Amino acid sequence: MTTPQNAGNASGGATRRTILRGMAATPFALAAAELAAPAVAHAVEPYGLVISNSPTWVPSGPYTSGIQALRAEGLPRVGVDDVLADLNHDAVRVRTVPGLPSGRLGYGFRWRRTDFRTPRWRPQGITTNFDGWGRDATGPDSGTGKKVVLVSWYATDDADSGLGARVTFVDITNRSRPRYRHVLLIQPYNIRGGDYTFGTARIHAGGIAWYGNRLYIADTNNGLRVYNLDDMFKVPRGSGIGRQEDGSFHAYGYEYVLPQSRDYLFTDPNHRLSRYSQVAVDRTTSPHTLLVSEFHERDEPADTVMRAVRWNLHPTSGALVPVDSESRVYSTGVAEIRNARQTQGAVSAGGRYYLSISNGTGGRGYLRTWQEGSTSPAARGWRLPIGPEDLSHHGGTGRLWGLNEYERNRYVFAMEP
Secondary structure, X not given: OOOOOOOOOOOOOOXXXXXXXXXXXXXXXXXXXXXXXXXXXXXXXXXXXXXEOOOOOOOOOOHHHHHHHHHHOOOOEEOHHHHHOOOOEEOEEXXXXXXXXXXXXXXXXXXXHHHHHOOOEEEEEEEEHHHHHOOOOOOOXXXXXXXXXXXEEEEOHHHOOOOOEXXXXXXXXXXXXXXXXXXXXXXXXXXXOOOOEEEEOOOOOOOEEEEOOEEEEEEOOOEEEEEEOOOEEEOXXXXXXXXXXXXXXXXXXXXXXXXXXXXXXXXXXXXXXXXXXXXXXXXXXXXXXXXXXXXXXXXXXXXXOEEEEXXXXXXXXXXXXXXXXXXXXXXXXXXXXXXXXXXXXXXXXXXXXXXXXXXOOOOEEEXXXXXXXXXXXXXXXXXXXXXXXXXXXXOOOOOEEEEEOOOOOOEEEEEOO
């Protein structure tokens, strides 16, 4: 993992995904539109997150009011299918990925030359439309067959000009010609009742998870951010960010923006993850769950335990549940995994966990595995390329999607487990 930025309107930080063990919950009151999951006994104190519907860094109105204001300004509202119909970059399919055993590669591509080499942006998180819908689809009513990968990037410190973070929509339906488009992440806000504008999302975006119309993104020092994929906007190309003097809106030259709709912030500074690093969807649990885990540096003690926490997902709204009367939602499981320092990505499926472990800027990484309920440390699986990042499990094929981050060695690949 590279050192993240920490500037502007939100805390940045190292961001990654890990794992969980054991189901546990206590009954809580429900929010109006979000159902509770069955409660079972828990062995550890659950981790809490509280819902925040407004930016915390500025005295602003709610995110939803900002999204409605952007609609009222005449910005065209678009969804996933609209972005996929307007892709503007070609990726390059590859038959090998440096550092990945050839027998493990099921499919792979690399970015166009500019994105493959740029020091300005680094790719971090990955998720697929199978995470989102449990099938190769782009929405609840769409047909099957479309294969989509989302990848998050953060703007590096040494090149930072307020660009924040972005998400790339990649259509790999035609495996021979993957195509993509970058979409800038934004935060709508106003100040003390003034006109709404928007700024960038200054986060590391190290882990992402698509579930229904929601995109969860890890916010290292705070918890999670949520974006609704049916609330994107098309904006005119132009310099600057947000509302301009003439009343138009620009997004640093990007033509599509994805506004934030919610935060989940930790509730207790003495009982929280050290870093909210990774997020992943587990569709093999009932109900489906969101896995959130922490990152530990290589120089931490060898017996360091990586904690990973599981929250239940509402099957229709995609929100975390159950929610109590104070807008808090509590975890339903926790895992403690040894031999998992420098975990950059993690997924679980059927009780088996896969961890992407980095090894600095010059060393190949490792894929490690761990079985739910085991007291043994994570076991070594196979070698990974230099700079491995996030993971996503595709339940239809069983493949593990991953990526790596460094300039001139920047690939996306589906691995045979």
